[in-house]
Amino acid sequence: MQASPPSPPASPDQQKSALPEVIFAEDLCKGCELCVTVCPTKILKLDTTRVNIRGYNPAIVYNLAECSGCGSCAKICPDSVITVRR
Amino acid sequence: MKIVYEKSRGLTDVPMHYCPGCTHGIIHKLVAETLVELDVLGRTVAVAPVGCAVFAYEYFNCDAHEAAHGRAPAVATGIKRVLPDNIVFTYQGDGDLASIGMAEIVHAAMRGENITVVFVNNAIYGMTGGQMAPTTLVGQPTTTSPLGRSRLGQGAPLRVCEMLATIEATAYIARVSVHTIPRLNAAKRSLKKAFQMQVDNKGFSLVEVLSTCPTNWGLSPVDALRWVEQNMIPAYPLGVYKDIEGGT
Amino acid sequence: MARKLMKGNEAIAAAAINAGCRFFFGYPITPQNEIPEYMSRELPKVGGSYVQAESEVAAINMVYGAAGAGARVLTSSSSPGISLMQEGISYIAGAELPCVLVNIMRAGPGLGGVQPAQADYFQATKGGGHGDYRVLVLAPANLQEAVDLTQLAFDLADKYRNPVMVLADGMIGQLMEPVELSPYRPAFALPPKDWATTGTVHSGGRQRVINSLYLYPDQLENHIRALFRKYAEMERTEVRYELYNCDEADVVIVAYGTTSRIARSAIEKCRRLGLRVGLLRPITLYPFPLAAFDQVVERTRAFLVVEMSMGQMLDDVKIAVAGRRPISFYGRTGGIVPTSEEIVKQVQELLGGRGV
Secondary structure, rough: OOOOOOOOOHHHHHHOOOEEEEEEEEOOOOOOOOOHHHHOOOOOEEEOOOOOOOOOOOOEEHHHHHHHOOOOOEEEEEOEEEEEEE | OOEEEEOOOOOOOOOOOOOOOOHHHHHHHHHHHHHHHOOOOOHHHEEOOOOHHHHHHHHHHHHHHOOOOOHHHHEEEEEHHOOOOOOOEEEEEEHHHHHHHOOOHHHHHHHHOOOOOEEEEEOOOOOOOOOOOOOOOOOEEEEEEOOOOOOHHHOOOHHHHHHHHHOEEEEEEEEOOOHHHHHHHHHHHHHHHHHHHOOOOOOOEEEEEEEOOOOHHOOOOOHHHHHHHHHHHHHHEEEEEEOOOOOH | OOEEEEEEEHHHHHHHHHOOOOEEEEEOOOOOOOOHHHHHHHHHHHOEEEEEOHHHHHHHHHHHHHHHHOEEEEEEEOOHHHHOOHHHHHHHOOOOEEEEEEEEOOOOOOOOOOOOOOOOHHHHHHHOOOOOOOOOEEEOOOOOHHHHHHHHHHHHHHHOOEEEEEEEEEEHHHEEEEOOOOOOOOOOOOOOOOOOOOOHHHHOOOOEEOOOOOOOOHHHHHHHHHEEEEEEEHHOOOEEEEEEEEOOOOOEEEHHHHHHHHHHHHHHHHHHOOOOEEEEEEEEOOOHHHHHHHHHOOOOOOOEEEEEEOHHHHHHHHHEEEEEEEEHHHHHEOOOOOOOHHHHHHOOOOHHOOOO
16 A cells, blocks of 8 residues: 655644545555546546556546545546545 | 545445446435435345346345346346345346347346346447447447448347336336436436335336447547437437336 | 156156255257156245246356355256257366256257267266366266255265266156155265355455456466366265176177166176176266276176267276277267167177177
């Protein structure tokens, strides 16, 4: 399991209402981009700088600050890679 | 922090072998979640098809039978007659259900067997490498219709929900898709309804799920979702085709 | 229960119910329709379930499901329908499930005829379906034996977790004879069916899967070798046969089922003609009673195999005799049932004509 990459330091207002947690079991990701496509705030992408143990570019959150915690990414993921907490 | 979404305990820990973006994974999740939410997982028996989902029993966390190609509704009939208090479901693709298994699905429906059928329709034969299916669209190229399915000689697609809805002893027949979040949510509601009908001994239920096959359609997983929207939904309208409880 | 006059098909069905069978899946085909008809009447009375399947293909798959769910289950058919069931039987054997199959043989090939025949011996004993497996095959010669062997079939099926076939013919199916159905007791202790898919709530969460797919060849080879250790055990312990009048026989007739009864009449006629003839009657066709031949081969001069076919058991007799004595064959086919006079004539030709 890998946590999403650290987002920019939170402002005091952001710290009061904690951000959702979006956790990827990265070794299961197949880079299909279904999560990327359904995310309403478009904060997901494939990390093209590396590959996971299966040889795929894993999906990551690149802007957690904009995450609404809707869980759509987790819902559509065919491989149950993503856990979302709010 | 509350869980918004996590992996269902209706699934095992075995990583799925399906192609990237294949909707089998999504449909497995919806079925698994439904079984957990209805609290029937411990008395469920799954019947796996021949097709990409031949290893479905590796992923569903319940007892299971592998079935010969197309025969899952007959196998399910045997199981349900012996174990009427168990929840018995089949999970079948378009070759399994609408080609070699056509007699079995029609007659299980005819008898009103109190089972639930999950019908995964992706208009092609996935596991064997992309041949034409009964549900392949006219004009759709496959490895056995290389110039596109020809109306002359190869016919036109079978609409399973419409056909089975004419059978008197069926209880619930619905067609759904999982290519957007709203459609996925509606698909889950349909599955829940279908399984609840079995719990309530209401009779035969079937949910047809329009699905993708990115590998054999020659599309990226995301483009494959769009293909469902643009091509499959006009050919296979979503909706409830039979509901003895009168719902929609 | 007192002796009751019953038709063969009904006696077999009654025996199955007596042995605890509560599930029947089948399809009508002549000359065995009394079996599904009897089951449709009687199973509901004992809380069982009768399903008339859409075809024999569907029926054998229902058997597979019910067997995997832990039940004693029966199906019956006749030759062309048994052909349709072959894939399912292969699956049942591969998945190591118990079931009892009844074949009331009729003439083939193809649609053939509806009169009795014994031309499914190869199909029953040499596989029939694809892959390396065996079906234990029991061949009754009269209705009481059909009753007894049907009940034994359920016990053997459960013991070995394998399909067991009761191989009869249209004559046995349609005959009426007095039979006795004693209260049933298993012939031996049987293991619990903890492999049955009753739901993980009964197994502490352990998943039970009924399956015959092994994509890794080493796993599949190991699995098949395990099946064949079972079959070796069957060959050691389950062989059944009958020897009649073989102590001083110049000719030993080899026959099973209905043909063996006709042979018995022929032997009596031969006795009155001063001819010494015996009968070696296999009761298990698989495992074939090879050792029975060792018992008689030194004491006789020739074997006469009589079948209602063009010669199928004949091949196994040749293997068993291993060239030690000459073997003759007499067959009728197409649904013709030989008379005892025809068999007497064959014996006379063998003994009188050519100085055996």
